[in-house]
Amino acid sequence: MKAQKRPEPRKRYVFPTQRMISEIENLNCVLVPKGYVRKKGEHTDSDLEWEIQFPQAERYIETFMSHAQAKCYLFLLTLHKTYIEPDTFQLGLLAEHIRSFMLWECEANYSDWPEHRLGTKLVTLITSLNIHIAKSDLRDFFIKEKNVFENIPKKYLRHAQKMLHEVLEAPVMSFIKSLRNLRYTRGKHFYHPFEFDQLYDILIKTGIQSTNPQLISDMHIPPNFKKIRHLDTDIQVKHFKEAQKRERILKKRQEEIEKKNLKKEEEERRGSIDSVDLKWTCDRQFDVYKTRALLIFFINNFIEIAKKCSQISSHRQTLLYLKQARYLTRIMKDECPALEVEEQEYVKQIQALEDECNKKAVREKSSPRVVQNGGVHFSTNTQISNSSNNNEACSSTEKVPKVNGVVKPRKSVMFVESH
Structure with a gap:
């Protein structure tokens, strides 16, 4: 009787990986002249304090976000730009807070980001962010002892909570309204704009x-x-x-x-900019x-x-x-x-x-690749070795380096076609 193989354990995706952490440890942090501001009263040392930030590490981790994670991140930033930022004037929920929130969500479960249910995942993210705002507690991703909501007045957090709640009440129309505010790069080298009016x-x-x-x-x-x-x-x-x-x-x-x-429709819409x-x-x-x-x-x-x-x-x-x-x-x-x-x-x-x-x-794939370097053209099926005719390959417009009036010889370059 053959022994049955034990099922292999499911792979657990870790984010960030140990390799990423090792790379982040070598990146520099920056000091920003931003002191602690109390919610009530004054803090006399706020003009002398500095805040530690990790922009290089944040950009590095963002490059490892999956396609679904990046889209959710951009959706949250778009909603923030449309519904929250115009009323809080950089005093309440900020884009850097959303970035920290997204990094925590990616670390919590890196694999639970289904492309075919991205709308459901986005609603889950907004609900989770609303819970953090209601508790006034969101930890910095790099300094876990730091609460990024600690010095934000509650009235601005309540406004952000209210707007996110309204988004959850009507997610489809809220997304359409926020995405309509995006401006696409014009020109022939970009995709055609999405017709939100037609979809609406x-x-x-x-x-x-x-x-x-x-x-x-x-x-x-x-x-x-x-x-x-x-x-x-x-x-x-x-x-x-x-x-x-x-x-x-x-x-x-x-x-x-x-x-x-x-x-009649114009009169109804006159009081509202958006339709x-x-x-x-x-x-x-x-x-x-x-x-x-x-x-x-x-x-x-x-x-x-x-x-x-x-x-x-x-x-x-x-x-x-x-x-x-x-x-x-x-x-x-x-x-x-x-x-x-x-x-x-x-x-x-x-x-x-x-x-x-x-x-x-x-x-x-079948056409030969041509590598251009100034006036010199090399083909993949051509091998170049040390030759006295290196200077002849140089075009008349290319400047040839000279040392003490003598033309410095070029280094030998070899291109070998790989199979």
Whole structure:
């Protein structure tokens, strides 16, 4: 009877690792002329005190954050910039506090950051941060005896707690509102901006409105406005003229109604700069029209990002976004089998982009690499050794170093093609 193998223990991810700690120990700290400020009364030695900070160590650890951790960190900073910073004026919850909080969360469980449930994880993080603010206790990541909330007035912490609570009440709309405030780098060497207004319209509209608003206006046309075919040519021409006249009247009425509605919406929004309705509640399950509109919206976004990635980024990243678009097409097919034809069109488009991306990667891999150094060009299939013609390879625009009027010989360089 064969002895059964004992199951291997699950790997436990430690953050930061011992290697990272050894590297951090060699990094310098800085002293900042920032003294302790009491919540009440005065502290006479505040002008003489200095605060120890570790910016190099913080930047070093941030480079080891996973993709999901970095996104959560940026989301928290965006929420802070939108809802908390404008009212606290750098006196309450700060970005450095959020950084310390994120480092503690990464250390607590480095592997519990699922990409496919990032929204749920972000809500958990906001709840945890709110608990720290309610207790007025958050330890510095490098000096555990230091409470970073110790000298912050409670009124500013309560304001931050209130704003984070409102974000938890309406997370979707709060995220959309904060992300709309971001400004993207313009130019051809960056991804196209995310259409938050279009996403917002899809979410707040109901039923068939989220698919095609024009269908709603067509549904209001009375049955007698439909075009009827007559065998008699004169009657057909007469009916056609009457139909055109009715259509003009209907279009004019429709424009008047839209103008009134637009004026009413402007009056409602006049008191608010932002038009996002934070009181909107997300349905537990969307209807087929809204589901289709959301899936198509994100499929098109992933495809556009993948096209840009093929120009400015790596082959691997391009395939990653195409894979995300392909996953959404499968969801579309599972949610509504009637959309199979539309799903197949997207699959063909994605497959064509994947084939083009793979061909481009093969061409780049097979083509010889050329290394340029000033006016000298070296190829991977060329070997260069000590030669008296080194100076001849130098272009006329390149300055040749001289020692006591004598041209200093170049060092020998050897490029060997690796297999």
